[in-house]
Amino acid sequence: MKIAVLVKEVPATDKVKMDEKTGTMIRSEMESELNPLDMYAIEEAVRVKEKIGNTHVIAISMGPPQAINSIREAIPMGCDYGYLMSDKYFAGADTLATAYTLSAAIRKLGKFDLIFSGERATDGETGQVGPSVATQLGMPVVTYVSKVEKISDGIVRVCRSVEGGKETVEVELPALLSVVKEINEPRIPNLSGKIASKSKEIPLLTAKDIKVSSDKVGLSGSPTRVVKVFYPKLSRDGKILKVKNVESAVNELIKFMKERGVI
Amino acid sequence: MLPNECKGIWTIGEVRNGEINPVSYELLAWGRKLADKLEIELSSIILGNGIKEELTELFHFGADVVYAVDHAKLEHFLPDVHARIYEALVKEYKPEIIIASATTYGRTVMPILAAKLGTGLTADCTELDVDVRERILLQTRPAIGGNVMATIKTPAHRPQMSTVRPRAKKPLTIDNSRNGKIILKSYPPEFYKSKYRWISFEKDESVASPIQESDVIVAGGKGMKDGGNFKMLYDLAKKLNGAVGASRAAVDMGWIPYSHQVGLSGKTLSPRFYMAVGISGAVQHIAGMSSSEVVVAINKDPDAAIFKVSDFGIVGDALEILPVLIKKLSNEVNENG
Numbered sequence A: 001m002k003i004a005v006l007v008k009e010v011p012a013t014d015k016v017k018m019d020e021k022t023g024t025m026i027r028s029e030m031e032s033e034l035n036p037l038d039m040y041a042i043e044e045a046v047r048v049k050e051k052i053g054n055t056h057v058i059a060i061s062m063g064p065p066q067a068i069n070s071i072r073e074a075i076p077m078g079c080d081y082g083y084l085m086s087d088k089y090f091a092g093a094d095t096l097a098t099a100y101t102l103s104a105a106i107r108k109l110g111k112f113d114l115i116f117s118g119e120r121a122t123d124g125e126t127g128q129v130g131p132s133v134a135t136q137l138g139m140p141v142v143t144y145v146s147k148v149e150k151i152s153d154g155i156v157r158v159c160r161s162v163e164g165g166k167e168t169v170e171v172e173l174p175a176l177l178s179v180v181k182e183i184n185e186p187r188i189p190n191l192s193g194k195i196a197s198k199s200k201e202i203p204l205l206t207a208k209d210i211k212v213s214s215d216k217v218g219l220s221g222s223p224t225r226v227v228k229v230f231y232p233k234l235s236r237d238g239k240i241l242k243v244k245n246v247e248s249a250v251n252e253l254i255k256f257m258k259e260r261g262v263i
Numbered sequence B: 001m002l003p004n005e006c007k008g009i010w011t012i013g014e015v016r017n018g019e020i021n022p023v024s025y026e027l028l029a030w031g032r033k034l035a036d037k038l039e040i041e042l043s044s045i046i047l048g049n050g051i052k053e054e055l056t057e058l059f060h061f062g063a064d065v066v067y068a069v070d071h072a073k074l075e076h077f078l079p080d081v082h083a084r085i086y087e088a089l090v091k092e093y094k095p096e097i098i099i100a101s102a103t104t105y106g107r108t109v110m111p112i113l114a115a116k117l118g119t120g121l122t123a124d125c126t127e128l129d130v131d132v133r134e135r136i137l138l139q140t141r142p143a144i145g146g147n148v149m150a151t152i153k154t155p156a157h158r159p160q161m162s163t164v165r166p167r168a169k170k171p172l173t174i175d176n177s178r179n180g181k182i183i184l185k186s187y188p189p190e191f192y193k194s195k196y197r198w199i200s201f202e203k204d205e206s207v208a209s210p211i212q213e214s215d216v217i218v219a220g221g222k223g224m225k226d227g228g229n230f231k232m233l234y235d236l237a238k239k240l241n242g243a244v245g246a247s248r249a250a251v252d253m254g255w256i257p258y259s260h261q262v263g264l265s266g267k268t269l270s271p272r273f274y275m276a277v278g279i280s281g282a283v284q285h286i287a288g289m290s291s292s293e294v295v296v297a298i299n300k301d302p303d304a305a306i307f308k309v310s311d312f313g314i315v316g317d318a319l320e321i322l323p324v325l326i327k328k329l330s331n332e333v334n335e336n337g
């Protein structure tokens, strides 16, 4: 089998800056890392490979040149190759244009039986790229996958975590699965794997390489526009009570809840 | 599709276990405000099996028109079938705006539909408004762990599509005198061909009230000390008609399943009331709850970060406070009938 895993480089979670004029993120001066939720997608792809045998797992990312680091993190976890789509034309992409670029890359890189993506990236947080990639490739997508039960005869059976319980469905391959965190416990790569990954060749592909026209990718291929960015005020300056007597503290709390219509 | 050929606002209703899910009515509250501003029709789209009886409810909650497709093959969610039908409906009736709830259903079917239509989709909005003159939808959503809010528009493509956060808005007050037009559509058998096969659904009692759809969340963290103590949170949640959430630390300890985790790598919520018990308030946790309407915290550390984002806080031992709170609330409920 041939499996692709989509991985995204995201700003390290606690410090993020935005350019308030253009509405785009200022990435350069920030630390970045592999999207934490993509580790579960990588792990699951590698588990499928280990189970079935004779399988290759390929990590694919679109992003600025430094996004190569995410692929270097994916390889020691068990991916065989990695490719980075990087081009000035790809900048400013919304989910439709991102998915368009990724689907063109996947087509270019061969016929895949399975594609894994994370549930969502911790920066854009839309969770739309997986389903959009699948649709643009004309394949089905299963979202919120919390278990891959079996793969046989061109069909994969999975469990989905949805409101109120677990749904089991089967879908024809090729298919894209977007996985949730509860699916597995990602392995910690060993040092020698990490070192080997540093010297691994990871090809950079441009718009020309994957044969996409520049008006369908990046900002010009994006139907959406960020028109305003602002920072919400998170602090609430609430009343903080130190307990001397539990009874009276609880009475105050109940009074507050009544005032706010909770009870 | 181009802006000038499209008209009307659609909301994507949801059917679960044969019943119209309340998120469908919330969506009508979102849509009504926009439709009145633009002076256009508000519709609800409903796909399901055996749903005809319930459709008039949608008028009572604000719809002018209901488009319904009733078919045995729509009993379960087969994404390709649903997306195919929505696509056919959109191409026939050309709405300018489509709103769905950011549930697992909406977050799956909307990006498929947007990709098929080649239009923009804005995720998990907490605010929608319209520029009446330009007839453009202004979609506001938190991103990057609640650190920024972005207003997004889709200027040149139609329809303009968004998912909105469940529970961020209440349904309108029911008005039984409202009525409207039902358009029942049917499609040929090839529409129902699917690459999916639905196998089963196993109800998880612990998520009987999914946290994404609760008005009230009582969440516990590592300060609960022990999984057994979560029973108190369940008791409290029951008294308040809510659901139980948790920090990642509590989930990692195995005290409660992951489906209850609130935060950056869990669920992002906007309930009416959020109570954080024994949760320190790490940025990754705050990312999932900062847009709650009212926040209360109980923590024994007066410097815990959670207090900064709380409207009311108690510095004290949760294991002493919770039993008293539960008892007093029981008395309240008894007094009120």
Ligand SMILES: Cc1cc2nc3c(=O)[nH]c(=O)nc-3n(C[C@H](O)[C@H](O)[C@H](O)COP(=O)(O)OP(=O)(O)OC[C@H]3O[C@@H](n4cnc5c(N)ncnc54)[C@H](O)[C@@H]3O)c2cc1C
Pocket: A005, A006, A007, A008, A009, A023, A024, A025, A035, A037, A038, A041, A060, A061, A062, A063, A093, A094, A095, A096, A098, A102, A116, A117, A118, A119, A120, A121, A122, A123, A124, A125, A126, A127, A128, A129, A130, A224, A226, B120, B121, B122, B123, B141, B143, B144, B148, B149, B150, B152
């Ligand atoms: C504040 C803000 C708000 C935004 N809101 C929207 C919006 O509402 N709608 C919209 O269309 N765009 C939006 N964008 C743009 C969006 O963030 C980018 O298109 C981004 O490249 C992909 O979306 P995401 O981060 O939401 O990824 P998600 O869809 O959350 O990612 C899901 C999975 O897809 C895969 N994936 C995602 N991106 C890549 C990639 N570059 N390379 C490889 N795999 C990938 C990963 O497996 C990931 O786990 C927004 C951007 C910002 C800065």
Ligand SMILES: Cc1cc2nc3c(=O)[nH]c(=O)nc-3n(C[C@H](O)[C@H](O)[C@H](O)COP(=O)(O)OP(=O)(O)OC[C@H]3O[C@@H](n4cnc5c(N)ncnc54)[C@H](O)[C@@H]3O)c2cc1C
Pocket: A013, A036, B220, B221, B222, B223, B224, B246, B247, B248, B249, B250, B261, B262, B263, B264, B265, B266, B267, B277, B278, B279, B280, B281, B282, B283, B284, B285, B288, B298, B299, B300, B301, B304, B316, B317, B318, B319
């Ligand atoms: C990439 C990434 C993603 C993450 N995603 C999430 C996420 O989605 N959700 C999430 O929650 N975290 C997430 N985290 C983890 C986060 O950083 C914190 O580690 C976590 O939120 C801590 O949980 P906690 O508050 O329960 O535990 P702690 O930080 O250990 O806090 C326990 C609190 O309980 C208080 N306490 C102790 N005893 C009592 C008592 N008897 N009565 C009252 N109070 C008491 C203590 O004072 C303390 O404030 C993520 C981290 C990373 C790096």
